[in-house]
Amino acid sequence: xxxxxxxxALLAATGAHAEEYNAVLADKSxxxxxxxxxxxxxxxxxxxxAAQLKFDPVKPATATATIDIDLASIDAGSAEAxxxxxGKAWFNSKAFPxxxxxxxxxRPLGGNRYEAIGKMTIKGRSQDMTAPFTFTSQGxxxxxxxTLAIKRADFAIGEGIWADFGTVANEVQIKFRLQAExxxxxx
Amino acid sequence: MTxxxxxxxxxxxxxxxxxxxxxxxxxxVYMHDLPLSPMKLKIYSWHKWAGVTIFLLTLARLAWRAxxxxxxxxxxxxxxxxxxxxxxxxxxxxxxxxxxxTGWLMSSAKGFQTVYFGVLPIxxxxxxxxELGDTLREVHEALNFLMIALVAGHVGAALxxxxxxxxxxxTRMAPHRPRKEQAP
Numbered sequence: 001x002x003x004x005x006x007x008x009a010l011l012a013a014t015g016a017h018a019e020e021y022n023a024v025l026a027d028k029s030x031x032x033x034x035x036x037x038x039x040x041x042x043x044x045x046x047x048x049x050a051a052q053l054k055f056d057p058v059k060p061a062t063a064t065a066t067i068d069i070d071l072a073s074i075d076a077g078s079a080e081a082x083x084x085x086x087g088k089a090w091f092n093s094k095a096f097p098x099x100x101x102x103x104x105x106x107r108p109l110g111g112n113r114y115e116a117i118g119k120m121t122i123k124g125r126s127q128d129m130t131a132p133f134t135f136t137s138q139g140x141x142x143x144x145x146x147t148l149a150i151k152r153a154d155f156a157i158g159e160g161i162w163a164d165f166g167t168v169a170n171e172v173q174i175k176f177r178l179q180a181e182x183x184x185x186x187x
Numbered sequence: 188m189t190x191x192x193x194x195x196x197x198x199x200x201x202x203x204x205x206x207x208x209x210x211x212x213x214x215x216v217y218m219h220d221l222p223l224s225p226m227k228l229k230i231y232s233w234h235k236w237a238g239v240t241i242f243l244l245t246l247a248r249l250a251w252r253a254x255x256x257x258x259x260x261x262x263x264x265x266x267x268x269x270x271x272x273x274x275x276x277x278x279x280x281x282x283x284x285x286x287x288x289t290g291w292l293m294s295s296a297k298g299f300q301t302v303y304f305g306v307l308p309i310x311x312x313x314x315x316x317x318e319l320g321d322t323l324r325e326v327h328e329a330l331n332f333l334m335i336a337l338v339a340g341h342v343g344a345a346l347x348x349x350x351x352x353x354x355x356x357x358t359r360m361a362p363h364r365p366r367k368e369q370a371p
Contacts, residue, residue, distance in 0.1 A: 038232040039305035042298065077298050084223045167225035 020056040021142035021180035028141075028179040031069055035152075036169040044081075048073035053180050055106070055144065057135050060114055065103040065144075067176060071122075072097060089159045096123045101131070101148060112136055120148060122155040133176075140181050148174040191258050192359040200248050201360055204241060204283070211237040212335055235294060235301045239309065242287035245280065261354045272344065275337060282334045289327040296320035 032045040048070035055063040071093040076085050086093045103118035109132070116131045133146025151170045152158050158168055193201070214234050221227040260269050294301050295311035297320035302308045313319065348356035 037228050038302070040232070040300050040302045080223050161225055164225065167228045 019137075019142075019182040020054055020059075021182050022054045023183040024051040024053050024178050024180045025141070026050075030177045031067065031174065033172055033174045035172045037167055039169075042077045044074060044076040046070065046073050047075065051176075051178050053144065053178055055135065055142065055180070057112075057137070057142070060106040060108050063103070063106040065101075065106065065116055065118075067101045067178075069099040070097065071099055085157075089162055090157055092123060099123075101129070103131075116146070120150060120155075122150075123157060125155045127154050131176075142180050142182070144176070144178045144180070146176055148176070150174060191355055193258060194251075194255060197248070197251055197255070197257070198360055198362060200244060200251065202362055204244050204248070207237055207241050207244070208283070208334070208338070211241065212331060215331065231299075232302075232305065235290065236304055238287040238290045239301065239303050241283060245283040245287075248283075249280065258359055261352070261356070263352075263354075275341060275344075279334070279337055279341065282330055282337070286327065286330050286334060289323055289330060293320055293323035293327050296323055 026049075029049075029051060030045065031049045032043060034041055034043050036042070046069050050068045050070075052064070052066045055065065071091045072086065074082060074085060074091075074093075076082050085091055091099075099120070099122040101116075101118055101120045103116040105117045107115050107117065109115055112134045114133055114135055116133060118129060118131070120127050120129045127150070129148060129150070131146050131148045133144050135142060135144050137143075150172050152168075152172050153163070153165075153170050157172075162168060192198075211234055214230060214237075218227065218230045218234060221230070260272060264272075291301055291309065292313055295313040296316050298315035300308055300311050345357045345360075348354050349358070
């Protein structure tokens with residue numbers, strides 16, 4: 001009981017400052033990635049994605065987060081690579097235009113560190129994933145920055161001649177930077 | 188008696204580089220319009236590793252030149268030919284340095300770092316810049332064709348010395364010491 005009161009008091013004390021960041025600013029956010037080919041790190045990015053975020057750093061348990069990535073907007077490092085990865089062996093982006101990560105829970109890890117636990121779906125295949133991220137407030141803006149470390153083979157990204165990891169490594173790091181503001185809900 | 192042959196170090200470096208340069212040139216011509224595949228990515232990496240190796244071996248050869256006097260050209264050689272040989276060799280050394288550099292810069296500008304043998308990352312001097320990358324590709328290509336023209340002249344001159352002038356220009360750089368001819 002005492003714990004409950006203490007928790008309530010804490011909530012009340014911080015509640016005044018608690019803000020739910022719920023409006024992602026697309027132009028100030030980015031989804032990039034790094035992969036390795038012949039052990040050369042190559043950076044790429046997705047030009048178009050839609051992110052929904054409801055995140056209160058004080059109440060991460062109630063947070064929700066979703067990122068939908070438009071796979072056709074990929075820049076995989078060169079025009080040649082962009083054409084290649086749209087094909088069936090890679091993303092097959094005509095049939096599967098979107099990659100989606102849905103967080104089902106967000107856990108605090110101490111300080112400004114959190115982890116989003118959820119499901120990543122690419123090319124019709126889903127994997128449970130955990131994405132560590134940091135959340136920092138800068139004035140009205142809150143910035144969530146983190147990494148989704150995927151293995152491309154889990155999603156059949158790069159089949160056939162590309163299935164071997166000797167040239168293109170299995171590990172791909174998807175990095176997200178989501179900047180959001182707290183906007184009053186229009187109730 | 189002065190030794191009219193190059194040292195075995197110089198001979199080894201010369202022929203190793205001959206193989207690497209001709210091999211890299213042919214691979215470079217072959218690889219650039221391959222469709223994207225794991226093999227293409229491998230070949231590109233091998234080509235870059237060969238280029239870095241050529242660059243390093245050129246530094247070794249320049250160090251050799253700085254510390255050794257190469258055998259003199261035959262006194263009977265006309266002056267203009269001696270000058271042409273000198274200019275040709277300077278240009279070859281210059282291109283052996285500059286061509287790998289343009290390859291490295293092109294690779295950086297195209298957004299692909301060079302990682303020597305897949306283990307040693309070579310820093311990117313240039314940031315990714317498509318237009319600059321395309322320009323450097325053209326420079327790399329043009330210098331290579333200049334190089335191959337010089338190599339053709341180099342080989343042609345060596346063969347002319349051997350078969351027409353019948354001097355020791357070719358044999359003193361030959362991998363094996365020729366048998367001593369018996370005086371009649």
